[in-house]
Structure formats: C-alpha cells, structure tokens
Amino acid sequence: MDDLDRKIELLKTSLAATWSDLAKSSGSADDKCQMRAQAKRCSEELRRCLLIAEAKQTREHAKALSDQDGRTLPKPNFRLLSTDAAAEAAGPG
Numbered sequence: 001m002d003d004l005d006r007k008i009e010l011l012k013t014s015l016a017a018t019w020s021d022l023a024k025s026s027g028s029a030d031d032k033c034q035m036r037a038q039a040k041r042c043s044e045e046l047r048r049c050l051l052i053a054e055a056k057q058t059r060e061h062a063k064a065l066s067d068q069d070g071r072t073l074p075k076p077n078f079r080l081l082s083t084d085a086a087a088e089a090a091g092p093g
Contacts, residue, residue, distance in 0.1 A: 004052060004053055004056070007049055008046065008049050008050065011045055011046040011049060012046065014042050015039060015042045015043055015046060018038050019039055021035060022035045022036065022039065
C-alpha cells in the first residue's frame, strides 16, 4: 500500500468518524457547523485523492497496453518448412 492509498483510507476513516460524531453531537449550532465544515474539507480532499488514484491507474493501464503493442499474448515465433524439409526433420520413416 503506497502513501496515496494510506491517505485515502485515513480520509475515509476521518470522514466516517466526523459524520458519526456529528450525528451523536448535542453540541451548539456553532460546533455542528464546524463539524460539517470539517466533513466537507475531508470529503473534498478524499475526492481529490481518488481522482489522482484513478489517473494513476489509468496511466499504468495505458502503459501496460502500449508495452504489449496492442497484443494480449506474445507474438508466436513460427517457422515455415517445406514438405521436403519437414520430411527430413521427421527422419526416416
């Protein structure tokens, strides 16, 4: 797991905790407003990180496809033999 994945997981956990705290809160309207603002900031940062992760995955996928030159399997190495050469290769018989 890289830093971006860890940050995404941390933001998810933080966002869930913030909404949970807000639901349980019996604090003042100002406290609730600050909690909602925190949840909004966390949500925006999570969205940004998810877009970065998606772009990274798309780049890696595109690179993998270009490395394969459009083929999903390696190009076979066929050799064409004439019937005389095939008979010689098979041996006497």
